Amino acid sequence: MQYCEMSKEELLTLKNELDKQYTEAKAKGLKLDMSRGKPSATQLNVSLGLLDAINSTSDLTAEDGMDCRNYGGLDGIPEAKKLMADMMDTTPEHVIIYGNASLNIMYDQVSRAYTHGLLGNTPWCKLDRIKFLCPVPGYDRHFAITERFGIEMINIPMSVNGPDMDMVEEYVNNDPAVKGIWCVPKYSNPQGFTYSDDTVKRFANLKPAANDFRIFWDNAYIIHHLYENQQDTILDIISECEKAGNPDMVFEFASTSKVSFPGSGIAALAASEANIADIKKQLTIQTIGHDKINQLRHVRFFKDINGLNAHMMKHAAQMRPKFEAVLEVLNTELSGLGIGTWYAPRGGYFISFDAMQGCAKKIVAKCKEAGVKLTSAGATFPYGNDPEDSNIRIAPSFPTPEEMAQASDLFVLCVKLVSVEKLLETK
């Protein structure tokens, strides 16, 4: 029976029962963290071999003869470009290898546009107003970067096929202040949606009012499948933009943060020839180049894209039971109650839950009170403001499957309790 169909008396009875359960749950003294897309220690063990891939007896020469121990190689060693290009489904000439994380690259791209402008366009710091489109729910660290630079953020609703492209086209093609859009196109954060071919093609065929409009295509989860035989696929945005006559319109980002080790991986940017040349001119001023030994370490360990994919199945084997534990509880406990919706992703790091309007903050607070930490409600929206107060991001990776089941039990209890209280307000 849907909660909204219950009478006041039924809701009160239910509330009493849930209150009792909640008191019992609190007494268990749980201390679980579902707040961050952070691998567990066990999961990190699958990458330990990386640390043996290079030692003092290794040949430390790159394919092009460069001594990886010395200065040089501003844009990365050839074999690392190839590996990351294959990961992103593009070709090495589109790729620059960076340091240990792609977030820095994104920050840099916004910061450089702000200070110096992109491909000869006016630096954003000289303009009165800059806007970014933000598909929501989305990734808080994207929004934090644009907020930091005083960029106005506009919410764009997501569907299972990607952002609302009618809205995206309307804004991008008509408003020259719209300079960018944040995208996590595959296994999106937090919903796990993958942009459809039609969505990608509509992106590639935008006709931006601003010359320096850029799609910030954060392919963070491009090879982060949960299943061997049920995998989402996505079109290559770089070649789609080329075909559409918009080669310079996209910056693509990826890293091995959740492939090898978070913080000790390698990251990459992919873009058009003109963008790459523009960026390299800047990089010469900014850095002596990134860690080539770590690049070599990654190539020696993973060998090629097949090695990468095989490695990701080891991660999947650990992640899958955790996702399934959450989904099992959600399906069993919440199906048919009309107090929340969710989606079973085939990859990525998150499960997104939409509670009844006005309930997310209270649910997160109730969970916290009973020892289960969730991402703050609102964090998946620009300015931390979910206008519906509905979306909650669940990160199943860090706890064990057993802990995830416990945490999920508490979560659904809190969802029920807060929903009942909400419904009672209007009775």
Add this chain to the structure above:
Amino acid sequence: MQYCEMSKEELLTLKNELDKQYTEAKAKGLKLDMSRGKPSATQLNVSLGLLDAINSTSDLTAEDGMDCRNYGGLDGIPEAKKLMADMMDTTPEHVIIYGNASLNIMYDQVSRAYTHGLLGNTPWCKLDRIKFLCPVPGYDRHFAITERFGIEMINIPMSVNGPDMDMVEEYVNNDPAVKGIWCVPKYSNPQGFTYSDDTVKRFANLKPAANDFRIFWDNAYIIHHLYENQQDTILDIISECEKAGNPDMVFEFASTSKVSFPGSGIAALAASEANIADIKKQLTIQTIGHDKINQLRHVRFFKDINGLNAHMMKHAAQMRPKFEAVLEVLNTELSGLGIGTWYAPRGGYFISFDAMQGCAKKIVAKCKEAGVKLTSAGATFPYGNDPEDSNIRIAPSFPTPEEMAQASDLFVLCVKLVSVEKLLETK
């Protein structure tokens, strides 16, 4: 006999002889590079053990219990902070550990001042005019950063005790547009001078007209001695600034680029409590933190400051003969001729040579023609413009000592030849 005392006839005879020698030298087909402060492959071998310091069986837990393989630790692991603090002669609470090079930190500090301002001051991009003082000769990559941001650079002459402090005080204490000064205070690039105690104290006691004036104290060569028993020392700028009531006035930089491996080392910034807090707020937006496994690798390999210092003596053993080879040739061939001055540094990576006015470009060109590559003349000055066309930076690290001797022979020949030609112009 000084060249300037020679008659026209003597000079012409000498020129004939030198021309002949130069033709012979060219015929040797040398191919040597003295252009960059780049360690040789043999020198890099002394650090190979670093690559064995961590493997898959290592304990990867930092002193504070953090799993170095995972997210977290924005400002570095405690033991890396301690190591780099000891290197910089400061304390860990002043230190943030960064990625693989200090150049990025310097760029970042300028870029952030430009986009967001320092400690609440107006962002530099909102001001009409920003100036930096540049002790000359200096480091081209410093000047490239400030040039990139459209910052006006003002030459400050160097002496063996450091920059001309009368000029520095005059500018800094009176002109609010002066926001910074680039310093390489120990074994300076390229002269190898070390700032005297008096110079450091005068720096610490500046009374800047601008609240957001900062000393960019690039301690790149702080432990890069050439000798075990003849080592320059320098006062700690951080504590001197504290004592003088100017705690926030300095950003200090250091790295292991020329300690372990260029491009695969760790870098650090040291600053006051207020600056560190301000920077960490920004770092949270910009990065997920730097490579903690590489931090741990460095700490496990070097252990402590004693380990670092012992390691630097291995570098010194390789660098010393190269420096001495150059100095031997300079002393033997050029002493008393009045056509150049130089200094025998006790550390660092360079020997600086001042030719007769108007000769540097021609000397570098002549060397290049005969197969010896030197840093471009002018590179040691802002905008690549040495007003005297006199300074040449010699980087002895990359070739072997024998090659250095050969290259130096050619160098002094070119100095003589160009000087004679110069003197003949006025006869």
